[in-house]
Amino acid sequence: MPRLLIVHHSPTPTVLRLTDAVVAGAHDDAIEGVEVVVRHALEATADDVLTADGYLLGTTANFGYMSGALKHFFDTIFLEAGGALTEDGSAGAGPGGKKPYGLWVHGRYDATGAVRSVQSIVQALPWRQAAEVLTVLGDVDEDHTDAAYELGGTLAALLSAG
Numbered sequence: 001m002p003r004l005l006i007v008h009h010s011p012t013p014t015v016l017r018l019t020d021a022v023v024a025g026a027h028d029d030a031i032e033g034v035e036v037v038v039r040h041a042l043e044a045t046a047d048d049v050l051t052a053d054g055y056l057l058g059t060t061a062n063f064g065y066m067s068g069a070l071k072h073f074f075d076t077i078f079l080e081a082g083g084a085l086t087e088d089g090s091a092g093a094g095p096g097g098k099k100p101y102g103l104w105v106h107g108r109y110d111a112t113g114a115v116r117s118v119q120s121i122v123q124a125l126p127w128r129q130a131a132e133v134l135t136v137l138g139d140v141d142e143d144h145t146d147a148a149y150e151l152g153g154t155l156a157a158l159l160s161a162g
Contacts, residue, residue, distance in 0.1 A: 001035050002159035005048055006152075008058035009041040009069035014140050015106045019058050021145040022104060025152025026056070034156045041069035046080035054100045054159045055127060056152060061107030061114035074121050082126045100130030102155045104148055111135045130158055 004026055010019040026036045039048055041059070049055070059070040077083075103118055105111040115133055122129075131154050136144045 001033055002053040003035045003037060003051060004054045004056065004156050004159055005044070005052035006036065006038045006056045006058070007041050007044045007048075007070070007073055008038070008056075009060060009067040010058065011060065011067075011069075015058070015060055017140045017145055018104055018106055018134075018136060018148045021148035022056055022058060022152035025149035025154075026156040028149075028153045028156065031153060031156045031160050034159045036156065041067065041073040044073050044077070046077040049077045049081045052099070054130070054155050056102045056104075056155050057118060057122075058104045059106075059114060059118065061105055061111040064110070064113030066105075066114045066117045070118070078121070078125070083121075083124045099127045100155060100158050101127045102129075102131040102134075102151050104134040104136070104151060106136045106140070108138060111137060130155060 006023060006026065008019045010016040023036065023038055037048065037052065057070065059066045062068070101122060103115070105114045107114060115135060131151055134147050134151050
């Protein structure tokens with residue numbers, strides 16, 4: 001059975017609303033045959049990543065960067081998960097990947113740096129972006145939670161279709 005790993009940092013009720021919607025979408029009744037595993041970014045392990053067939057990542061935008069918790073996740077799993085490094089030790093362009101991933105980011109005013117920081121690391125992993133990044137600024141409304149639900153459902157459906 002394919003496994004979808006959802007790794008998130010949801011420190012506020014606002015961000016948790018998005019996370020809950022992503023998880024609910026991944027569990028949509030129309031999607032069968034996908035195991036959904038949800039981990040807080042500080043608890044996710046390399047084993048979680050290695051046993052997954054697809055990924056959903058959620059973070060806040062903090063000072064123009066992803067959350068420290070999601071950064072910790074990447075620091076912890078990067079090499080074991082097949083991350084590519086350049087000669088100077090930074091994340092390098094990987095060989096491309098087959099495992100799909102999606103990303104949602106919440107920020108107050110701007111999430112550009114957070115999105116860029118996640119994508120710069122993920123491009124060095126054997127993953128491929130399978131859905132448009134969901135960026136939410138300010139208060140979360142029903143349109144945002146609907147989009148988050150769709151993001152979760154999209155990644156789960158991709159895995160279900162094989």
